[in-house]
Amino acid sequence: MTSSLSTRLTPKELEERLRAIGAERYHNRHPFHRKLHDGLLNKQQVQAWALNRYYYQASIPAKDATLLARLPTTELRREWRRRIEDHDGTEPGTGGVARWLVLTDGLGLDRAYVESLKGLLPATRFSVEAYIHFVRDRSILEAIASSLTELFSPTIISERVSGMLQHYDFISKDTLAYFTPRLTQAPRDSDFALGYVLEHAKTIEQQEAVLAALEFKCSVLWTMLDALDHAYVHNNIPPGAFIP
């Protein structure tokens, strides 16, 4: 971790430091994502990505509910509850998790197999669960700060959607329906989280904790891609994981 501070930052300086972490460590810089967006993966490798990423998507409502259960005020809970609604929807077939299954359907993966989680890379499981545990065990300030990767997600989503539509004939606009609402949801959510963090991270220790929380979250996303790259690009599939 690189976030040792010598003096307390102003809110503006803290925001700059947070954005600098994203510029260096957000997973749009990972080789696997570059290959994904540049059309350098085959269908089986894209399947492996979507299958593993499903566990991340499906766990986000559990992550947010874990934080929801700890939030002290109605205002904070209302704000955070909206995230769960975005992901779980309001009726069958709606919400982000259901839309991710449209993507795995479109890639030809069996839905029951995807939902069973049987083919996950263990590193996917451990990374996603590390995120849930972080949100359960750390301070509310750190838990909210760990969501700040959404500051950087509109860029990667735009790159991803245009890159994948252009390069893969097995990808259509319909199968990428997951991403469209995220382009408005993510900025709304990250605006709130950033405002909260800048207001509440007052001491050096709190500011260091907030920076470390964002680094941690970047490492969750990065580790998931490292594992995909190692298993499905360099062909080191661990025992029990999805074999295309």
Next chain:
Amino acid sequence: MTSSLSTRLTPKELEERLRAIGAERYHNRHPFHRKLHDGLLNKQQVQAWALNRYYYQASIPAKDATLLARLPTTELRREWRRRIEDHDGTEPGTGGVARWLVLTDGLGLDRAYVESLKGLLPATRFSVEAYIHFVRDRSILEAIASSLTELFSPTIISERVSGMLQHYDFISKDTLAYFTPRLTQAPRDSDFALGYVLEHAKTIEQQEAVLAALEFKCSVLWTMLDALDHAYVHNNIPPGAFIP
């Protein structure tokens, strides 16, 4: 996971299934370990292995204390407490964790840096913590079963010690002192754990859970080596991790 049973196993059959999991999934079969033991790594790569593995070693007493806190009888707690004594020792400089630091010292790593955990691969952290969480959250039967990788460790330790002494001029018998007591401790511990599991895993569901627990634990060890292989053999070091 592959452990779906159609009929209840006898204790002998259950033991055979457990040993078959080890034969297929224990990390002695991992390419990184084969390279480590065959002298195909350089000193920096061995440093990365010892640095990351330190976090596993240093967390084993926490893992065992987590289980100790849940065990219901004096007899079980006495048995399990011995594991903590083995790793933490009885005075400064004794015990498995201290002996692992003799290895990292011998490899030229700064002890304060090793103990700071600053250079860990995130995948190491997530894997080790997944193990601690498993032991905290699952049944006592599953927690004990997850220790059964020790059934297979005497073989890997013998291969490791002889292979590393033969191939690396920067490794001496003294720096490998960690492993000698493990050759007697691990069989004693795994004899107990195996006896417990064979006695208490009576229903199909319990037997499946026990088999899955051992598969889980194998995946913890395997994932740690996948991450080392990807970062330090294939040169994809993630942001913030040890740079040799």
